[in-house]
Amino acid sequence: MKKQELLESIKGGLIVSCQARKQDPIYMPGIVVKMAESAIWGGAVGLRINTPEDIQAVRKITDIPIIGLWKIDDGKSPVFITPNMNAVREVIQAGADIVAVDATNRLNATGEKAYTIIELIKKEFPDITVLADIRNADEAKLAWNCGADLVAPTLYRFNEQPKSIDSPDFEMLAEIIHVSKEYGPVLMEGKINTPEEAIQSLYLGAHAVVVGSAITRPHITTLRFTSKINKYEKKMPLRY
Numbered sequence: 001m002k003k004q005e006l007l008e009s010i011k012g013g014l015i016v017s018c019q020a021r022k023q024d025p026i027y028m029p030g031i032v033v034k035m036a037e038s039a040i041w042g043g044a045v046g047l048r049i050n051t052p053e054d055i056q057a058v059r060k061i062t063d064i065p066i067i068g069l070w071k072i073d074d075g076k077s078p079v080f081i082t083p084n085m086n087a088v089r090e091v092i093q094a095g096a097d098i099v100a101v102d103a104t105n106r107l108n109a110t111g112e113k114a115y116t117i118i119e120l121i122k123k124e125f126p127d128i129t130v131l132a133d134i135r136n137a138d139e140a141k142l143a144w145n146c147g148a149d150l151v152a153p154t155l156y157r158f159n160e161q162p163k164s165i166d167s168p169d170f171e172m173l174a175e176i177i178h179v180s181k182e183y184g185p186v187l188m189e190g191k192i193n194t195p196e197e198a199i200q201s202l203y204l205g206a207h208a209v210v211v212g213s214a215i216t217r218p219h220i221t222t223l224r225f226t227s228k229i230n231k232y233e234k235k236m237p238l239r240y
């Protein structure tokens, strides 16, 4: 799909992030494909999938746009979403339409600013659509200047003082949309927990909304309830 057509096809819609780690209570082989089928059944316009293996499996069952990424924790750097070109190549090879990368201004494992990967991707894959996962409006500007096609505040809770780590920050979304006006579309992503919050994001000018945990991580959704109603001692994890 051409970039413009791709962006048009997700406009105003819901993208569901379907991810499961082996240590998650919901994990079983094939679960991510089932999550993707459920999302498509429910009307999602796109999917966000982690790991080349799962991207390949989901690609087999659908043509709707896949945002692909590969979370790699090397223990050396906080940059973990598709942090190097090898990971980018694998994600594209597996069939992703959009590649999501950490485009924060944090240092990656080789000591470069994470956002510099956007230029490397554009050089090697000029036609691939790049989604910059960022934390704030300053990082959105850096990502646009490197050639990003889309930005999303996916990593906002990794800011030094996030407003909350389990609910969305609409003020920040508005700021990001403001600085992005002359550049390109902004996806809302990160702790959108209700349909009303998704609608609010679109009213503020988000191009589309990505929802993960509220739909595909029942243990996290349970925790969101129990942490409010009976002060269950398990803490909301920052990293997921």
Ligand SMILES: CC(=O)N[C@H](C=O)[C@@H](O)[C@H](O)[C@H](O)COP(=O)(O)O
Binding pocket: 017, 019, 048, 050, 069, 154, 155, 189, 190, 191, 192, 210, 211, 212, 213, 214, 239, 240
């Ligand atoms: C920070 C990070 O690693 N985010 C990940 C990115 O792929 C996913 O674990 C999230 O589920 C996704 O961003 C959607 O967000 P939420 O699950 O809050 O709706």
